Amino acid sequence: MLILKLRKNYKKIIEKVIKSIKTGKVIVCPTDTVYGLLADATNKKAVEKIFKIKKRPFQKPIPIFVKDIKMVKKIAKIDKKQEEFLKKVWPGKVTIVLKPKKELPRGIGKPNKEIGLRIPNYKIINRLLKLCNCPLTGTSANISGRPASTKIKEVLKQFENQKIQPDLVIDAGNLPESKPSIIIDLTKTLPKILRK
Numbered sequence: 027m028l029i030l031k032l033r034k035n036y037k038k039i040i041e042k043v044i045k046s047i048k049t050g051k052v053i054v055c056p057t058d059t060v061y062g063l064l065a066d067a068t069n070k071k072a073v074e075k076i077f078k079i080k081k082r083p084f085q086k087p088i089p090i091f092v093k094d095i096k097m098v099k100k101i102a103k104i105d106k107k108q109e110e111f112l113k114k115v116w117p118g119k120v121t122i123v124l125k126p127k128k129e130l131p132r133g134i135g136k137p138n139k140e141i142g143l144r145i146p147n148y149k150i151i152n153r154l155l156k157l158c159n160c161p162l163t164g165t166s167a168n169i170s171g172r173p174a175s176t177k178i179k180e181v182l183k184q185f186e187n188q189k190i191q192p193d194l195v196i197d198a199g200n201l202p203e204s205k206p207s208i209i210i211d212l213t214k215t216l217p218k219i220l221r222k
Contacts, residue, residue: 027182027185027186027191027192027193027194027195028193028194028195029182029194029195029197030042030194030195030196030197031197032056032150032196032197032198032199039196040150040153040154040157042194043055043064043154043194043196044154044157044158046193046194047064047065047066047072047154047158047162048066048158050065050066050069050071050072050075051065051072051193051194052064052065052072052075052076052079052192052193052194053065053192053193053194053195053196054167054181054185054192054194054195054196055150055151055154055167055196056148056150056196056198056201057146057148057151057164058118058119058146058147058148058151058204059119059166059174059204059205059206059207060166060167060174060175060176060201060204060205060206061166061167061174061175061176061178061181061201062151062163062164062165062166062167063076063079063080063163063165063166063167063192064091064151064154064162064163064164065162065163066158066160066161066162066163067090067091067130067131067134067160067161067162067163068130068131068160068161069131070131070132072163073088073130073131073132073133073134073163074131074132074133075190076088076133076163076165077133078190079169079185079188079190079191079192080165080168080169080170081169081170082170083170084132084133086170087133087134087135087136087141087142088133088134088142088163088164088165089121089135089141089142089143089144089163089164089165089209090130090134090135090141090142090143090144090161090162090163090164091143091144091145091146091151091155091161091162091163091164092143092144092145092155092161093145093152093155093156093159094145095109095112095113095116095145097155097161098112098124098143099127100127100128101126101127101128101130101141101143101161102124102125102126102127102141102143103124103125103126103127104124108122108124108212111212111217112145115210116144116145117145117146117147117152118145118146118147119144119146119147119204119207119208120144120207120208120209120210121142121143121144121164121207121208121209121210121221122142122143122144122209122210122212123140123141123142123143123209123210123211123212123213123220124140124141124143124212124213125139125140125141125213126139126140126141130161134163139213140211140213142164142209143161144164144207146164150196150198166206167181167184167185167192168181168184169184169185169188172184174206176200176201176202176203176204177200177201178195178197178198178199178200181195182195206221207221208221208222209221
């Protein structure tokens with residue numbers, strides 16, 4: 027686990043992270059909510075590694091970060107009304123569940139049923155999404171069943187003695203206190219809040 031402290035070396039770190047993502051690596055990265063595990067959501071091996079790191083069953087799908095509505099339209103089915111709603115809540119701490127258009131690697135959404143997507147409001151992630159030009163996994167950096175965290179030491183402690191670890195950690199220090207994103211299901215006739 028290579029740890030990079032994010033200080034004034036922002037540009038260099040972004041370059042290193044993009045290279046890592048493009049070669050299928052898993053990154054611990056700060057987000058607008060908690061520390062997250064990022065990888066190319068279209069890379070089967072990278073997604074599988076996230077599930078191994080988190081010790082999470084594949085039946086519990088993980089959401090993805092997308093850069094814009096255009097990217098959403100490539101991945102999910104979306105009508106005009108849903109698009110209007112997305113424009114009101116994004117970018118931000120709201121994950122939206124939609125019906126997928128195409129199949130992504132196992133563990134990203136429920137095949138043919140639903141997929142969770144979000145445009146975050148966070149400089150680093152938005153930059154990575156733009157430069158990688160692919161959806162990124164948007165799951166919290168923790169072992170399944172343990173709490174998600176905004177504190178870097180807590181995140182590192184969860185992974186330090188594990189056999190399978192993230193490849194790279196962006197240490198941005200402790201993040202402002204925050205909860206994981208709200209989840210809203212738009213696959214039904216009426217929107218349904220799944221997590222407040």
